[in-house]
């Protein structure tokens with residue numbers, strides 16, 4: 001039997017790396033400390049409500065080509081329900097709807113945008129000016145903004161305070177998990193250029209219709225069929241290093257030898273697995289302590305009444321940014337999930353106070369719900385939800401493989417949403433990093449990798465920009 005490649009961590013990055021390696025003909029052992037796969041994008045059995053709940057709503061966009069490729073490989077693509085319309089609360093009026101219209105990209109949102117009552121004419125003029133700049137600057141212009149805060153771009157394009165509050169901040173905070181004043185401009189710009197402007201499909205929002213953890217269940221059979229295994233409930237305690245190469249991993253159940261190791265854990269966890277000698281030997285490991293994190297709060301609310309008519313709702317300018325209608329639970333109650341990104345101010349609050357504040361936002365957004373309260377709740381705080389996407393963050397994000405010039409530990413590969421994918425901390429970023437790591441392993445083994453296009457280092461091609469968008473600069 002050929003030596004196994006050990007993948008440490010069964011989040012999306014680890015699953016993506018493992019499945020790609022299996023497709024490349026490798027035998028993989030994936031070690032995950034929790035009982036279930038999925039890492040931060042997973043579910044749990046809630047004893048209080050008796051329901052399986054996602055730790056938080058996870059949104060996939062049409063632009064997430066690598067994540068969708070992984071779902072396809074897992075055979076679960078049919079569980080993603082697509083939502084082309086985005087609903088923006090604007091009480092006491094009906095919600096504004098943003099949806100692609102008849103015009104070609106990048107003008108596809110223009111008609112819906114002009115109709116939005118939430119924004120004044122002055123707000124719209126400013127937003128249109130900024131969008132035009134984003135279109136014209138393209139990817140090269142975006143790169144020049146790396147290391148600066150997105151708020152500087154908003155100031156330069158003379159956005160109104162109201163547009164910042166009800167339009168830019170909700171989008172940027174949801175995508176980057178830090179507010180405009182603190183978000184790296186290049187990352188926020190990527191969200192608008194690639195996620196909104198360049199084509200009609202990228203901004204379409206996908207929501208899983210099944211608990212997140214069930215999306216990953218097929219992975220076990222795929223690995224086992226290739227002679228590998230997924231071992232859950234096994235914690236890796238250290239990476240074994242002989243001064244030149246990683247020789248395996250030390251777990252709470254013994255040593256697992258490995259010819260190659262893919263570390264798919266967050267940076268703070270990886271720091272605990274590496275000795276100082278290792279960290280000195282590989283510059284990719286030098287900045288593991290430099291990452292800071294930003295929290296997300298998800299609140300599950302169960303109502304006896306049908307209070308929400310739209311499938312989701314943006315709450316512009318409110319502390320609660322999104323509501324998602326999850327459906328009717330096993331007890332016939334309406335399940336709504338509220339999301340608060342960049343939730344630093346909420347982390348010390350108790351559940352009662354959290355629910356009181358979220359309900360104030362719900363009563364604001366859905367006037368018909370006033371006077372009604374949930375019959376059950378469950379708040380889930382994720383203190384280290386994502387790395388904080390601050391200016392110059394890309395300078396500390398390591399690559400999957402050793403840099404040929406600076407050297408390092410050649411048989412250690414890194415992945416995770418925090419690696420240098422160019423994306424904010426997202427499921428797509430995690431999968432991209434996993435595919436890059438798998439491609440690196442195959443190159444190190446001298447084997448051709450099965451990635452859809454090897455010139456893309458194992459990555460699936462991005463959604464192509466529409467013709468007009470390309471002509472204009474995107």
Ligand SMILES: Cc1cc2nc3c(=O)[nH]c(=O)nc-3n(C[C@H](O)[C@H](O)[C@H](O)COP(=O)(O)OP(=O)(O)OC[C@H]3O[C@@H](n4cnc5c(N)ncnc54)[C@H](O)[C@@H]3O)c2cc1C
Pocket residue numbers: 008009010011012013014031032033034037038039040041055056057058059060234235236237264265266269296297298382384385386415416417418425426427428429430
């Ligand atoms: C509340 C919340 C909401 C989010 N919303 C969205 C969203 O809407 N859309 C989106 O695209 N992204 C969203 N994200 C981000 C997304 O969840 C992450 O970017 C992605 O899941 C990261 O995957 P990963 O594999 O890099 O890391 P992780 O998911 O953290 O996976 C790492 C895995 O390694 C395991 N592990 C750690 N240490 C060890 C060890 N010593 N031994 C063995 N195993 C170990 C962990 O248990 C974990 O399973 C959200 C994140 C959170 C927390």
